[in-house]
Amino acid sequence: MEIEILSASGSKPLGKIQLKEDATVQDVKDKIYRNLKKSLYPDRQAVKLEAKGKTLKDEESLKSLNVQNGAKLYVKDLGPQISWKNVFLAEYAGPLFVYLWVYQRPWLVYGSQSSSPGTVASVAAICWSGHYAKRLLETLFVHRFSHGTMPLRNLFRNCGYYWLFTLYVAYHINHPLYTPPSDTWFYVGLTGFVLCELGNLSIHILLKNLRPPGTKVRRIPVPDGNPFSSLFNFVSCPNYTYEFGSWLFFTIMTKCAPAGLFAAAGFYQMAVWAIGKHRNYKKEFPDYPKGRKAILPFIL
Template identity: 55%
Template sequence: MSIKINVYTVRNASLCTVTVPATATIKDVKVEIAKTHKKIGVERQSLRSDLKGKDIDNKTTLNTLGLENGCTIYVKDLGPQIGWRTVYLIEYLGPPIVYAIFASRPSLFYKNADLPMSTTAYIALGCWTAHYVKRLYESAFVHRFSHGTMPLRNLFKNCAYYWGFAGYVAAHVNHPLFTPPGPLQVAFGTSLFVLSELGNLSIHLLLRDLRPAGSTVRKIPVPNSNPLTQLYNFVSCPNYTYEFTAWLGFSILTSCIPALVFALAGMYQMTVWAIALVFALAGMYQMTVWAINKHKAYKKEFKDYPRRKAIIPFVL
């Protein structure tokens, strides 16, 4: 049995009429709309059963919604789309390049550019580069995306954030006036960064193995034999926890606040510390929002979801 569906825009203007089986899914309806209006591809469409209703999931069937022959459905054009994997590759490719330009061509940005670059600055360069090389590797070979695309306009916002912060941090850490902190602080910051990066990668590999290739299967993530995944016993999003502690380690690695030094160099190093810390905290805020939303989604989806916090063990 087939049913006819009247398709309207969210501005309540008639768009077309499509015919689909009564057992069809929302994805099937989108495919038929795309055949009629090729400029509005499947990925660009957001369907809702009420003019001011919420977007309907692709896997939802028409009979579940109670839609019958002659019913009306509303479509919103989400605009040009771009694949999530492509987005990640573009936004993560910029930061190591921008940072390397500041480190390798100081004469483009500073006076006294002939001063030697400190060992700590080289370590920071290595950490920064390794972080984004890891992200590029994960984007290409590890991550499995439940959503195929995102609005193209978001790419420019994301690139502005990642590329802009790369230049902002690199401009200070690679400045000729940069005075590195003591060796113990550098060692601690570097160790925290490396451990957190390994932990973050471990979580991403666990999540990849949790979802079979080509599927959108969702399961409750639990620790595996890797000790760095044990953080799942305490939080829902340990990848965000590790991400924050990695940048906290980077902040510790690159900071230097000499006691009782009021010279310009000392004041400059306080600026370095402040900027690095703000960078870490800004990332922590955004990751906390993502973690809380994902934590709520887990609890709503899985009735037997274990007792955990969202991102900070025992706290939040």
Template identity: 55%
Template sequence: MAITSVLQDVKKRKEALSQENVKYKVVVLHAKSGKSLAKLSNLTSNSTILDVKREYHKQFPKYYLSRQAFKVDPKGKLLKENETLKSLGLSKSPTLYFKDLGPQLGWTTVFLTEYTGPLLIYLIFYTRPAIIYGVAAASEPRASVVNIACACFSFHYIKRLLETIFVHRFSNATMPVRNIFKNSSYYWGFAAFIAYYINHPLYTVPAYGDIQIYGGLAGFLFGELGNFSIHMALRNLRPPGTKERRIPVPTSDPMTSLFSLVSCPNYTYEAISWISFSIMTQCLPAALFTTCGFYQMAVWALGKHRNYKKEFKDYPRKRKSIIPFLL
């Protein structure tokens, strides 16, 4: 009886192993035109979408891995790289639809480009007023708030550059090249807009003087410190070299306690920084930048909040996305 049981167990394991190693022949069609693009045969039921990308790259070297995307349905969502052909419930001769994501750039390159521009642009307006406003502007006295504003603006973007290099861990390695032009024009354009007015010889100091200036400065520094604390907490949440996602929670750093109230406190603190900067400088272009930035961050935060709730069954239901108790 014992021998029979062992033999049956071995047989079952062999059958399971043979099912796991079922060969798949994947037909690749273009997501828009439906045109046949390739047939991939060096795959099994346990092959992932990443394996599919590698096989496709062998046939078409132009399409490196980060440029490729696959779907089960031409109008469906993009498949994740860690999904297996078996987990998708596909037959032994499945059809996948290919989408070209276009030329890609690494997120580090994108962020360095986006954030270096505003820093340099603002410093040109501050250090070379004669170029922008005329020769006479160089001899005009500056209010202390103008110097403080330059220090704050520079600090913000230097902080972002350093975080990009040393802190951030990106779940996606790349983004489309075309996005860098859109994002850079936004950051660079607003930097010039804000710098032009704050460094202008006719700029007037805030109506409430030092109370408004230093109150705004305190709020700005509070927001920057909070934003950095959240970025560090998010970094430690994801192990190096992985795309693992966990529920973000407060750490021993008191600035991270905002995680108890909102899903994206980094955006909350970012908004606090720019609201404070706008109050400190009493500058309309800065307020417009703050408004546009908050709208975009709110859109991102709402999306991330929905994804958290969908992905984690035990996600805290009382959390909002960006504004405690409201949004």
């Protein structure tokens, strides 16, 4: 069948494409890319039924959408895209290197210094870089991304957030005039941090196993044998709960207010994401467990 393609901005006609009867939205994107506009690779396109309508999913078939011979479809240019994996690698590599660089007490940051950071600052450096090393490894070996790409400008926004916040926190903890807290603060914080990191890793592995390789299947996550995963009985996104816990305990361990600001900013963003995911779960699964909250057990 023949379909006319128009651009969503301004409704300019781009041309016509020939498709088989059982074609999906993905096939439409491929055809637009190959026959009409070489600059619009499939990930860069959003295909819609109307110029300002909803974006159609790749796996939807034209038949189910009632698109027949001679119909019109609109395509929107989403701008240059970059894969999630590359964004993750760039945004997490920064904190690792920036923190370890500031830990050396470089002249550029502190002027000429002869002293070196104390025990608490050294443990903090291990925790911080351990966390981001873990995230890099997870990005490479654990995460399965259901969306392929995101707009390129997100790369700059995300990297700016992580890199600058790292510089800000590291500046205070590695400062020659840094005051370490009492032993109680240090040990409570360190224990909490390590437990939360283990919890976070457990959840990421559980989520990976939830989705069979190469598919976009979605299921309700439930605790497996791992005790850390029992947090799923209380919240929809325990990985975010653990992540926030990590930074809260890191703040306690170092008794550093800027680290607390980082924890608060991260919490706000993760709460927004968690509420969105929680809502999607409830919408998608009618039998979704009632007692679960989004990110904080019993509260939010």
